[in-house]
Ligand code: BDR
Protein backbone atom coordinates (compact mmCIF):
# COMPACT_ATOMS: atom_id res chain seq x y z
CA UNK A 675 0.00 0.00 0.00
CA UNK A 676 1.27 3.47 -0.77
CA UNK A 677 1.81 6.04 1.94
CA UNK A 678 -1.29 7.86 3.19
CA UNK A 679 -1.39 11.56 2.37
CA UNK A 680 -2.06 13.60 5.48
CA UNK A 681 -2.23 17.12 6.80
CA UNK A 682 -1.21 17.43 10.45
CA UNK A 683 -3.09 20.24 12.20
CA UNK A 684 -1.35 20.92 15.47
CA UNK A 685 -0.55 23.09 18.51
CA UNK A 686 2.85 21.77 19.71
CA UNK A 687 2.99 20.78 22.66
CA UNK A 688 5.45 18.02 23.60
CA UNK A 689 2.99 15.25 22.69
CA UNK A 690 2.21 16.93 19.36
CA UNK A 691 5.97 17.00 18.78
CA UNK A 692 6.27 13.24 19.32
CA UNK A 693 3.29 12.67 17.02
CA UNK A 694 4.98 14.73 14.29
CA UNK A 695 8.31 12.94 14.78
CA UNK A 696 6.61 9.56 14.45
CA UNK A 697 5.04 10.68 11.16
CA UNK A 698 8.30 12.15 9.87
CA UNK A 699 10.04 8.86 10.66
CA UNK A 700 7.52 6.80 8.69
CA UNK A 701 7.62 7.84 5.01
CA UNK A 702 6.55 4.39 3.80
CA UNK A 703 3.26 4.78 5.70
CA UNK A 704 2.73 8.53 5.88
CA UNK A 705 3.16 11.28 3.30
CA UNK A 706 2.93 14.64 5.11
CA UNK A 707 1.54 17.17 2.63
CA UNK A 708 1.85 19.94 5.18
CA UNK A 709 1.69 20.92 8.82
CA UNK A 710 -0.91 23.52 9.77
CA UNK A 711 -0.66 25.25 13.12
CA UNK A 712 -3.38 26.51 15.40
CA UNK A 713 -3.53 28.29 18.75
CA UNK A 714 -4.04 25.87 21.62
CA UNK A 715 -1.47 24.68 24.12
CA UNK A 716 0.30 28.00 23.57
CA UNK A 717 -0.52 30.97 21.28
CA UNK A 718 -0.15 30.66 17.50
CA UNK A 719 3.22 32.43 17.27
CA UNK A 720 4.70 29.68 19.46
CA UNK A 721 2.88 26.68 17.96
CA UNK A 722 3.95 27.72 14.44
CA UNK A 723 7.51 28.15 15.67
CA UNK A 724 7.50 24.86 17.58
CA UNK A 725 6.33 22.86 14.57
CA UNK A 726 9.36 24.09 12.64
CA UNK A 727 11.70 23.39 15.56
CA UNK A 728 10.51 19.77 15.45
CA UNK A 729 10.93 19.43 11.68
CA UNK A 730 14.48 20.74 11.99
CA UNK A 731 15.22 18.41 14.90
CA UNK A 732 14.26 15.55 12.59
CA UNK A 733 16.29 17.00 9.70
CA UNK A 734 13.11 17.34 7.59
CA UNK A 735 13.26 20.96 6.54
CA UNK A 736 11.20 20.58 3.37
CA UNK A 737 7.85 19.99 5.05
CA UNK A 738 5.64 23.06 4.46
CA UNK A 739 4.47 24.60 7.73
CA UNK A 740 1.59 27.10 7.79
CA UNK A 741 0.17 29.33 10.50
CA UNK A 742 -3.59 29.26 10.90
CA UNK A 743 -6.19 30.59 13.31
CA UNK A 744 -4.98 32.53 16.34
CA UNK A 745 -8.30 32.39 18.21
CA UNK A 746 -11.19 29.96 18.64
CA UNK A 747 -14.37 30.68 16.68
CA UNK A 748 -16.49 32.15 19.43
CA UNK A 749 -14.52 32.25 22.64
CA UNK A 750 -11.36 33.66 24.17
CA UNK A 751 -8.31 31.42 23.78
CA UNK A 752 -7.50 29.13 26.71
CA UNK A 753 -3.91 27.84 26.76
CA UNK A 754 -2.12 25.11 28.71
CA UNK A 755 1.26 26.44 29.85
CA UNK A 756 0.52 24.74 33.17
CA UNK A 757 1.02 21.43 31.35
CA UNK A 758 3.46 22.20 28.54
CA UNK A 759 5.52 25.06 29.99
CA UNK A 760 5.96 28.62 28.78
CA UNK A 761 7.17 27.73 25.28
CA UNK A 762 4.93 24.69 24.81
CA UNK A 763 8.06 22.58 24.25
CA UNK A 764 9.73 22.96 27.64
CA UNK A 765 12.21 20.20 28.46
CA UNK A 766 14.95 20.08 25.83
CA UNK A 767 17.00 23.07 24.78
CA UNK A 768 16.28 23.26 21.05
CA UNK A 769 17.48 26.02 18.69
CA UNK A 770 15.14 28.51 17.03
CA UNK A 771 14.11 27.33 13.57
CA UNK A 772 15.73 28.59 10.39
CA UNK A 773 13.11 27.20 8.03
CA UNK A 774 10.46 29.79 7.18
CA UNK A 775 6.74 29.63 7.66
CA UNK A 776 4.97 29.30 4.30
CA UNK A 777 3.16 32.31 2.90
CA UNK A 778 -0.60 32.06 3.09
CA UNK A 779 -3.05 30.92 5.73
CA UNK A 780 -3.29 27.34 6.97
CA UNK A 781 -7.02 27.31 6.25
CA UNK A 782 -6.41 28.14 2.58
CA UNK A 783 -3.73 25.46 2.38
CA UNK A 784 -6.22 22.88 3.73
CA UNK A 785 -8.86 23.98 1.21
CA UNK A 786 -6.50 24.10 -1.77
CA UNK A 787 -4.93 20.75 -0.92
CA UNK A 788 -8.27 18.96 -0.58
CA UNK A 789 -9.40 20.45 -3.90
CA UNK A 790 -6.16 19.59 -5.66
CA UNK A 791 -5.87 15.96 -4.52
CA UNK A 792 -8.12 13.15 -5.67
CA UNK A 793 -11.33 12.87 -3.61
CA UNK A 794 -10.96 10.64 -0.57
CA UNK A 795 -7.17 10.50 -0.62
CA UNK A 796 -6.31 13.09 2.03
CA UNK A 797 -6.54 12.34 5.76
CA UNK A 798 -6.76 15.23 8.20
CA UNK A 799 -4.96 14.67 11.50
CA UNK A 800 -5.96 17.32 14.05
CA UNK A 801 -3.91 17.28 17.25
CA UNK A 802 -5.25 20.49 18.76
CA UNK A 803 -8.41 22.61 18.86
CA UNK A 804 -10.44 22.16 15.66
CA UNK A 805 -10.50 25.85 14.67
CA UNK A 806 -8.56 25.52 11.40
CA UNK A 807 -10.53 22.50 10.21
CA UNK A 808 -13.94 24.00 11.05
CA UNK A 809 -12.99 27.32 9.45
CA UNK A 810 -11.98 25.49 6.27
CA UNK A 811 -15.28 23.55 6.27
CA UNK A 812 -17.28 26.77 6.75
CA UNK A 813 -15.36 28.65 4.08
CA UNK A 814 -15.39 25.85 1.50
CA UNK A 815 -18.12 23.28 2.25
CA UNK A 816 -17.29 21.47 -1.02
CA UNK A 817 -14.11 20.10 0.58
CA UNK A 818 -15.98 18.08 3.21
CA UNK A 819 -16.94 15.39 0.72
CA UNK A 820 -13.33 15.26 -0.47
CA UNK A 821 -11.90 14.34 2.98
CA UNK A 822 -10.77 10.71 3.20
CA UNK A 823 -10.89 10.55 6.98
CA UNK A 824 -10.35 12.76 10.01
CA UNK A 825 -8.28 11.10 12.73
CA UNK A 826 -8.22 13.44 15.72
CA UNK A 827 -7.10 13.59 19.31
CA UNK A 828 -9.82 15.05 21.49
CA UNK A 829 -12.63 14.35 23.89
CA UNK A 830 -13.23 11.81 26.60
CA UNK A 831 -16.04 9.66 27.90
CA UNK A 832 -15.03 7.36 30.77
CA UNK A 833 -12.13 9.64 31.70
CA UNK A 834 -14.30 12.77 31.57
CA UNK A 835 -12.35 16.05 31.62
CA UNK A 836 -8.75 17.20 31.99
CA UNK A 837 -9.33 20.97 31.67
CA UNK A 838 -12.77 21.09 33.33
CA UNK A 839 -14.54 18.25 35.16
CA UNK A 840 -16.48 17.57 31.95
CA UNK A 841 -14.24 18.50 29.01
CA UNK A 842 -10.99 17.51 27.37
CA UNK A 843 -8.66 20.40 26.42
CA UNK A 844 -8.76 20.33 22.59
CA UNK A 845 -12.54 20.24 22.43
CA UNK A 846 -12.99 22.70 25.31
CA UNK A 847 -10.82 25.35 23.67
CA UNK A 848 -13.08 25.52 20.61
CA UNK A 849 -16.37 23.66 21.14
CA UNK A 850 -18.07 25.48 18.26
CA UNK A 851 -15.36 24.26 15.89
CA UNK A 852 -15.63 20.72 17.26
CA UNK A 853 -19.39 20.81 16.79
CA UNK A 854 -18.97 21.78 13.12
CA UNK A 855 -16.48 18.98 12.53
CA UNK A 856 -18.50 16.27 14.33
CA UNK A 857 -21.63 17.29 12.42
CA UNK A 858 -19.82 17.52 9.07
CA UNK A 859 -20.51 13.98 7.92
CA UNK A 860 -16.82 13.31 7.20
CA UNK A 861 -15.60 9.93 8.53
CA UNK A 862 -14.04 10.54 11.95
CA UNK A 863 -11.78 8.48 14.21
CA UNK A 864 -11.47 9.89 17.75
CA UNK A 865 -8.57 9.32 20.14
CA UNK A 866 -10.10 10.42 23.47
CA UNK A 867 -8.44 10.50 26.89
CA UNK A 868 -9.96 7.04 27.42
CA UNK A 869 -7.25 5.64 25.18
CA UNK A 870 -4.49 8.25 25.48
CA UNK A 871 -4.32 7.77 29.25
CA UNK A 872 -3.31 4.17 28.52
CA UNK A 873 -0.11 5.11 26.66
CA UNK A 874 2.05 6.33 29.53
CA UNK A 875 5.77 7.00 29.31
CA UNK A 876 6.98 4.90 32.24
CA UNK A 877 10.58 5.17 33.36
CA UNK A 878 11.56 2.13 31.29
CA UNK A 879 9.95 3.61 28.16
CA UNK A 880 11.63 6.96 28.77
CA UNK A 881 14.97 5.15 29.24
CA UNK A 882 14.43 3.45 25.87
CA UNK A 883 14.05 6.84 24.16
CA UNK A 884 17.20 8.12 25.87
CA UNK A 885 19.11 4.96 24.98
CA UNK A 886 18.66 5.76 21.29
CA UNK A 887 21.47 8.18 21.98
CA UNK A 888 20.45 10.51 19.16
CA UNK A 889 19.35 14.16 19.29
CA UNK A 890 15.75 13.01 18.65
CA UNK A 891 15.83 10.26 21.29
CA UNK A 892 17.32 12.60 23.88
CA UNK A 893 14.87 15.42 23.09
CA UNK A 894 11.86 13.07 23.31
CA UNK A 895 13.10 11.75 26.67
CA UNK A 896 13.55 15.32 27.93
CA UNK A 897 10.15 16.43 26.62
CA UNK A 898 8.31 13.54 28.22
CA UNK A 899 10.30 14.05 31.45
CA UNK A 900 8.97 17.61 31.60
CA UNK A 901 5.46 16.81 30.48
CA UNK A 902 4.97 13.93 32.94
CA UNK A 903 5.03 16.03 36.11
CA UNK A 904 1.52 17.38 35.45
CA UNK A 905 -0.17 14.00 35.01
CA UNK A 906 1.82 12.36 37.80
CA UNK A 907 0.65 15.04 40.24
CA UNK A 908 -2.92 15.14 38.95
CA UNK A 909 -3.70 11.48 38.31
CA UNK A 910 -0.92 9.72 40.19
CA UNK A 911 -0.11 8.02 36.88
CA UNK A 912 3.15 6.34 35.87
CA UNK A 913 4.25 8.99 33.40
CA UNK A 914 3.30 11.33 30.58
CA UNK A 915 0.35 10.26 28.41
CA UNK A 916 1.24 10.40 24.72
CA UNK A 917 -2.12 11.77 23.58
CA UNK A 918 -1.37 13.02 20.09
CA UNK A 919 0.98 10.22 18.95
CA UNK A 920 -2.06 7.91 19.12
CA UNK A 921 -3.20 9.63 15.92
CA UNK A 922 -0.03 9.00 13.94
CA UNK A 923 0.43 5.51 15.41
CA UNK A 924 -3.10 4.66 14.24
CA UNK A 925 -2.13 5.61 10.69
CA UNK A 926 0.75 3.14 10.79
CA UNK A 927 -0.71 0.34 12.92
CA UNK A 928 -4.51 0.59 13.34
CA UNK A 929 -4.55 -2.99 14.62
CA UNK A 930 -3.09 -1.72 17.92
CA UNK A 931 -6.35 0.14 18.63
CA UNK A 932 -9.98 -0.82 19.18
CA UNK A 933 -13.17 1.14 19.65
CA UNK A 934 -16.82 1.53 18.76
CA UNK A 935 -18.66 3.30 15.96
CA UNK A 936 -20.94 5.60 17.97
CA UNK A 937 -22.68 8.95 18.05
CA UNK A 938 -20.67 11.80 19.53
CA UNK A 939 -22.15 15.26 20.10
CA UNK A 940 -20.43 18.34 21.47
CA UNK A 941 -21.82 20.52 24.27
CA UNK A 942 -21.71 24.15 23.12
CA UNK A 943 -24.28 25.86 25.36
CA UNK A 944 -23.80 25.03 29.04
CA UNK A 945 -20.88 26.82 30.72
CA UNK A 946 -20.81 24.01 33.28
CA UNK A 947 -20.17 21.24 30.74
CA UNK A 948 -18.88 23.32 27.80
CA UNK A 949 -16.89 21.21 25.33
CA UNK A 950 -18.01 17.88 26.75
CA UNK A 951 -18.01 15.05 24.20
CA UNK A 952 -21.36 13.38 24.78
CA UNK A 953 -20.42 9.93 23.55
CA UNK A 954 -23.19 7.35 23.19
CA UNK A 955 -20.85 4.45 24.03
CA UNK A 956 -23.70 2.25 25.25
CA UNK A 957 -26.02 3.04 22.35
CA UNK A 958 -28.77 4.41 24.57
CA UNK A 959 -30.03 6.87 21.95
CA UNK A 960 -31.09 6.40 18.36
CA UNK A 961 -28.70 9.12 17.20
CA UNK A 962 -26.77 8.01 14.15
CA UNK A 963 -23.11 7.00 14.66
CA UNK A 964 -20.72 9.66 13.39
CA UNK A 965 -17.35 8.54 14.74
CA UNK A 966 -15.17 5.59 15.57
CA UNK A 967 -14.48 6.30 19.26
CA UNK A 968 -11.32 4.48 20.33
CA UNK A 969 -11.24 2.97 23.81
CA UNK A 970 -8.30 0.60 23.98
CA UNK A 971 -4.74 0.19 22.78
CA UNK A 972 -1.90 -2.30 22.96
CA UNK A 973 0.43 0.05 24.85
CA UNK A 974 3.52 -2.17 24.61
CA UNK A 975 2.99 -2.50 20.87
CA UNK A 976 2.55 1.25 20.63
CA UNK A 977 5.85 1.99 22.42
CA UNK A 978 7.72 -0.68 20.47
CA UNK A 979 6.58 0.95 17.23
CA UNK A 980 7.33 4.47 18.43
CA UNK A 981 10.82 3.68 19.69
CA UNK A 982 11.72 1.69 16.57
CA UNK A 983 10.57 4.54 14.31
CA UNK A 984 12.22 7.33 16.32
CA UNK A 985 15.50 5.43 16.05
CA UNK A 986 15.48 6.14 12.32
CA UNK A 987 15.69 9.91 12.74
C1 BDR B 1 -4.58 17.38 24.34
O1 BDR B 1 -4.43 18.70 24.81
C2 BDR B 1 -3.09 19.11 24.69
O2 BDR B 1 -2.62 19.56 25.91
C3 BDR B 1 -2.31 17.94 24.15
O3 BDR B 1 -1.36 18.38 23.20
C4 BDR B 1 -3.35 17.06 23.53
O4 BDR B 1 -3.56 17.39 22.18
C5 BDR B 1 -4.85 16.46 25.51
O5 BDR B 1 -5.99 16.85 26.20
Ligand code: CA
Nearest residue numbers: 687690801802
Ligand atom coordinates in the same frame (compact mmCIF):
# COMPACT_ATOMS: atom_id res chain seq x y z
CA1 CA C 1 -2.05 18.86 20.92
